[in-house]
Amino acid sequence: MFDDVPNLELLGDRGGLNSVDTYVEFISSAKAGPLGRPLSLVSFTLNGQNWPTDARPFRVTNLIIHLVNGLLVLLLARSILATQYDDQTALKLGLVCMALWILHPLLVSSTAYVIQRMTQLASLFVMTGLLCYLRGRSVLAESPWRGWTWIVVGMGVSGTLAVLSKETGVLLPLYALVMELTLFDRKPLLLRHRRGLIVLLCAPLLLTLGYLVSVWDGLHFGFEFRPYSMKERFLTQSVVIVEYLRQIFAPALSGLGFVHDDFPISTSLLRPPATLVSVIGIAALAILAIWRRRKWPIVSFGILWFLAGHSLEAGPFALELYFDHRNYLPLIGPVVLVCSVIPLLPDQLRRVVPLVLVLFFCLEGFLTWQSARLWSDPDLMMRVALVDHPDSLRAQQHVANMHISAGQYEQALEAQRSIARNFPDHTSTRLSILNLQCHNGTLRPEQVVATQSYVESGVHDYQLVSFFGTLLSTATRGTCSTFSLVDLQETLDAVLRNPIMVRNAQTLGAAHYFKGVAYERAGQLDAAVEQLDQSYDARPEIDIPLQQVVWLLSQGRTDEAERYLDVARQYLSKHTWRRGLREADLQAFQQQIDQARRPMRNQ
Numbered sequence: 001m002f003d004d005v006p007n008l009e010l011l012g013d014r015g016g017l018n019s020v021d022t023y024v025e026f027i028s029s030a031k032a033g034p035l036g037r038p039l040s041l042v043s044f045t046l047n048g049q050n051w052p053t054d055a056r057p058f059r060v061t062n063l064i065i066h067l068v069n070g071l072l073v074l075l076l077a078r079s080i081l082a083t084q085y086d087d088q089t090a091l092k093l094g095l096v097c098m099a100l101w102i103l104h105p106l107l108v109s110s111t112a113y114v115i116q117r118m119t120q121l122a123s124l125f126v127m128t129g130l131l132c133y134l135r136g137r138s139v140l141a142e143s144p145w146r147g148w149t150w151i152v153v154g155m156g157v158s159g160t161l162a163v164l165s166k167e168t169g170v171l172l173p174l175y176a177l178v179m180e181l182t183l184f185d186r187k188p189l190l191l192r193h194r195r196g197l198i199v200l201l202c203a204p205l206l207l208t209l210g211y212l213v214s215v216w217d218g219l220h221f222g223f224e225f226r227p228y229s230m231k232e233r234f235l236t237q238s239v240v241i242v243e244y245l246r247q248i249f250a251p252a253l254s255g256l257g258f259v260h261d262d263f264p265i266s267t268s269l270l271r272p273p274a275t276l277v278s279v280i281g282i283a284a285l286a287i288l289a290i291w292r293r294r295k296w297p298i299v300s301f302g303i304l305w306f307l308a309g310h311s312l313e314a315g316p317f318a319l320e321l322y323f324d325h326r327n328y329l330p331l332i333g334p335v336v337l338v339c340s341v342i343p344l345l346p347d348q349l350r351r352v353v354p355l356v357l358v359l360f361f362c363l364e365g366f367l368t369w370q371s372a373r374l375w376s377d378p379d380l381m382m383r384v385a386l387v388d389h390p391d392s393l394r395a396q397q398h399v400a401n402m403h404i405s406a407g408q409y410e411q412a413l414e415a416q417r418s419i420a421r422n423f424p425d426h427t428s429t430r431l432s433i434l435n436l437q438c439h440n441g442t443l444r445p446e447q448v449v450a451t452q453s454y455v456e457s458g459v460h461d462y463q464l465v466s467f468f469g470t471l472l473s474t475a476t477r478g479t480c481s482t483f484s485l486v487d488l489q490e491t492l493d494a495v496l497r498n499p500i501m502v503r504n505a506q507t508l509g510a511a512h513y514f515k516g517v518a519y520e521r522a523g524q525l526d527a528a529v530e531q532l533d534q535s536y537d538a539r540p541e542i543d544i545p546l547q548q549v550v551w552l553l554s555q556g557r558t559d560e561a562e563r564y565l566d567v568a569r570q571y572l573s574k575h576t577w578r579r580g581l582r583e584a585d586l587q588a589f590q591q592q593i594d595q596a597r598r599p600m601r602n603q
Contacts, residue, residue: 002113007115008051008114008115010026011044011048012050013025013026016049026041027042027045035167037166038164039121039161039165040164043121058117061117062112062116065120065121068124069102069123070098070101070102072128073097073101075094075131076127076131078094080179080301081094083297084297084340094339097336099361100338100360100361101332103364104248104364105364105367106251108324108368109323109325110324112371116325116328118165119168119326119328119329121162122166122169122329123328124162124165126158126159126168126169126172128154128158129155129157130175131154132150132153132155133155134179135150135154136149137184137197141188141193147193151197158172159173168312168329170208170312171312173202174205175308177202177205177308178304180197180201182293182298182300182301183301185293186297222317222318224500225504228321230316232267235267235268235275236266236321237321238278239275240263241310242278244310248331248334249334251364252367253370253371254388257371259388259389261393282307285303288300298340302338303333306330306331309329310330382402393426396415396419413433413436413437413440420433425458427454428461428463428464430458431455431467431471431491433451434483435467435474438482443482444482445482452490452491452493453494456494456498457498460500460504465507468492468513472517472518475488475518488514488515489515492514493515496512496515505538505539508538509536509539509541510539512531512532513535513544516529516531516532516535529560532544540571542568542572546568548561549564549565553592553593556596558593561593562593568586572586
């Protein structure tokens with residue numbers, strides 16, 4: 001579902017993972033994040049070696065990781081609570097923390113949503129790193145060498161594995177800093193060790209901050225393709241975080257899942273007014289936690305842990321506004337906070353705590369079960385989502401796609417027209433309507449022109465590129481007389497004239513690429529090769545010059561084919577990690593070129 005496809009469909013490239021080269025290429029060439037998240041991708045190869053593939057093994061593995069993480073939550077919570085209570089009390093409270101965390105319906109999407117294994121693995125290694133930190137911190141005063149070994153080596157190895165799973169692993173030192181400033185603030189320690197810990201924990205955070213400053217312009221650029229600005233996202237995140245807290249303490253089935261694209265955007269502190277209330281509430285919690293960190297260390301820990309856990313994905317990135325899985329690790333803070341208060345309650349209240357916990361566990365279990373049932377049936381999930389989120393573009397598109405998959409083009413066309421009325425700025429919907437009209441034979445030439453005119457001035461969306469291949473197939477089949485290869489080229493020209501769309505490298509490269517393929521299928525090889533040149537300039541990929549080699553070889557133009565083979569070699573020289581993966585392809589093409597030249601030499 002959703003992000004599973006672009007990340008996992010690479011399993012099927014080049015015939016699936018049928019050799020060491022294809023395994024390495026899958027692990028190293030995916031673009032799930034700035035670092036590629038290779039460790040997560042390695043784990044996916046254990047469950048599938050081709051695409052499309054069965055989701056069940058992936059989800060079973062995710063469930064196993066979730067259960068392992070539950071055990072780590074127990075160990076972590078027990079260690080945290082042991083800083084304030086005796087070991088037996090800490091263990092009992094830790095078990096309650098584990099149960100509250102592992103059963104919480106807010107975490108269903110982190111487990112059932114296959115691609116969120118990245119979040120699970122990053123959390124696993126963050127927690128192992130923090131357990132190493134707690135171990136080292138507990139012996140640092142008596143045995144500095146042993147303490148620093150646990151902290152530096154344990155956190156270093158765990159942190160590296162966490163970051164290679166997902167970039168949120170970079171928050172490991174921030175979580176440890178929260179522990180140090182709350183749980184250990186009054187623990188005796190030599191000043192030099194205390195300063196050393198602060199420097200050790202702050203250094204990677206400052207490096208991360210420096211990196212963000214260095215790419216600040218690029219971060220702003222990403223918002224050109226979102227319906228909100230960076231400022232609006234910051235404002236909206238305050239409301240989102242408060243909504244997360246509501247779901248944590250009063251979970252409801254209607255707020256679960258991944259359909260949240262209708263979340264209201266905050267355009268100012270008073271639009272909507274909930275924005276100002278949320279900002280004040282979060283600021284008050286943060287101030288309270290810092291002010292009272294010595295008197296109420298675990299309460300302060302719970303608040304600061306939760307805020308630290310959201311600091312990255314609620315930051316200056318052009319991400320979507322709301323996702324349940326962002327609470328996977330931050331949820332530990334509120335859970336530990338609540339459990340830490342239980343021993344402090346008056347005797348009369350403590351007597352009813354077991355009953356309250358049982359009732360809450362039953363509520364959690366029921367909602368988790370219901371949410372998991374929805375994940376087992378995507379069509380049912382999206383129909384329910386459409387009821388809960390009638391203004392969701394994603395839910396409405398899924399209904400339209402259901403009709404398309406079933407061959408119900410009239411119903412799909414009506415659904416897409418409804419989307420166009422509700423979301424007039426969504427360009428991909430216009431292309432989908434054009435394609436569906438081709439299917440049912442109702443497309444008129446003036447509608448093609450109108451669509452092209454709309455695309456030329458329309459708003460960019462991330463689904464746009466996926467329609468280029470669909471329209472190419474429609475134009476190539478020749479079953480739609482009003483949409484030919486020439487019409488496709490003119491539609492792509494409209495994309496290329498759109499000043500916003502061409503600023504996105506992926507869209508620019510794809511438009512030139514598919515325009516080149518259209519030229520090649522129309523028998524205009526020179527124009528096709530030129531378009532692929534421009535595609536490569538916009539977004540260099542080795543398969544672009546190799547496609548040009550194939551075309552030129554088919555026409556016996558061996559010298560030009562070898563020139564583009566050299567372009568592919570130059571690409572590999574700049575991407576040395578892929579050299580061993582594609583060298584065999586280059587050699588095979590060189591052999592074809594040499595064989596094509598032999599008859600010419602004999603003559």
